[in-house]
Amino acid sequence: MKRYSGNPIVERTDIPEIEPHLVDVTSVFNPGAIKVNDTYYLMLRVQNRGRQTFNVMAKSKDGINFDISNKIINFAGIEKIEEKIYHCYDPRITRINDTFYIMFAMDMEKICRLGLAQTKDFEQFEFLGIVSEKDNRNGVLFPEKIGGKFMRFDRPNKVALVDGPVTGSEIHLSESADLLNWEAVAKVAEGNHNYWDELIGAGPPPVKTKKGWLLVYHGIAMHYQPIYQAGVMLLDLENPAKIIARGKLNILEPRELYETVGQVPNVIFPTGLTVDNYNEYGFAKMDSKVHIYYGAADTSIGLAISTIEELIEKCFK
Ligand code: BMA
Numbered sequence: 001m002k003r004y005s006g007n008p009i010v011e012r013t014d015i016p017e018i019e020p021h022l023v024d025v026t027s028v029f030n031p032g033a034i035k036v037n038d039t040y041y042l043m044l045r046v047q048n049r050g051r052q053t054f055n056v057m058a059k060s061k062d063g064i065n066f067d068i069s070n071k072i073i074n075f076a077g078i079e080k081i082e083e084k085i086y087h088c089y090d091p092r093i094t095r096i097n098d099t100f101y102i103m104f105a106m107d108m109e110k111i112c113r114l115g116l117a118q119t120k121d122f123e124q125f126e127f128l129g130i131v132s133e134k135d136n137r138n139g140v141l142f143p144e145k146i147g148g149k150f151m152r153f154d155r156p157n158k159v160a161l162v163d164g165p166v167t168g169s170e171i172h173l174s175e176s177a178d179l180l181n182w183e184a185v186a187k188v189a190e191g192n193h194n195y196w197d198e199l200i201g202a203g204p205p206p207v208k209t210k211k212g213w214l215l216v217y218h219g220i221a222m223h224y225q226p227i228y229q230a231g232v233m234l235l236d237l238e239n240p241a242k243i244i245a246r247g248k249l250n251i252l253e254p255r256e257l258y259e260t261v262g263q264v265p266n267v268i269f270p271t272g273l274t275v276d277n278y279n280e281y282g283f284a285k286m287d288s289k290v291h292i293y294y295g296a297a298d299t300s301i302g303l304a305i306s307t308i309e310e311l312i313e314k315c316f317k
Contacts, residue, residue, distance in 0.1 A: 008300035029295030033272025138201035204273035262297025
């Protein structure tokens, strides 16, 4: 994988002033991403000096230079939730038929839950509901049903960090008939104690390839200070609870200054992935270019460029 030489591609100073909430913002990171026809879309997670979170859309023709909207996204209907919601963050975008679904984390009074919204045009967004009962994060929808059910990976939060958030070390597979009510199916992967991926969570939504579902995920090495990195695994097309291969090495780790220094140092947090070419059956082509968009040090957005073939190779290394 290659970092784009002009990284970071989006920084806090790129965010237009949106009075009164977004003025001289603090950071922009962990974006959702999707490519539709010839347009790349990012859903940016923007934080202000009040440490409040807002989501803002950005559009691009080359996947590198983004025009950032001057509107804060409103997930219409979310105001009906009675419990206090502090932050909606780390959106992941999945297209199913003609609808774009956004699954995101919601920090609420007691726990973090998953929320689901939909849009057809990235202008109007409709909140569909809270889609996890228990403490959970890193929910990513599959782009199609498997065995007649909608599927997602999610990451139950169980591990409490000293002075830090509740997190987790297992990626699970869940299924649903209606996208709103979810049932756990199986534990898919767990963290490797003492290695790069001690705590883990899914990154962007899985990509369908002829060799299996390709999943980019994040792993955290819990040394003195956590180090967040990206890795890859390949899962069975019909039964995505079954791992075909999982890379032993991370594929991207904090090395550049914008990744090692910032609000939270040493963080690479991949949340967006775009595929340039699919074949007529919906499989990503092996030689297709892939853009991986990641949060760098919870401060800015980095772009890493690869191909489907290269990422699959790394699953076997
Ligand atoms: C995780 C999430 C991410 C964040 C990362 C590093 O637990 O909260 O949103 O980027 O920590 O702080």
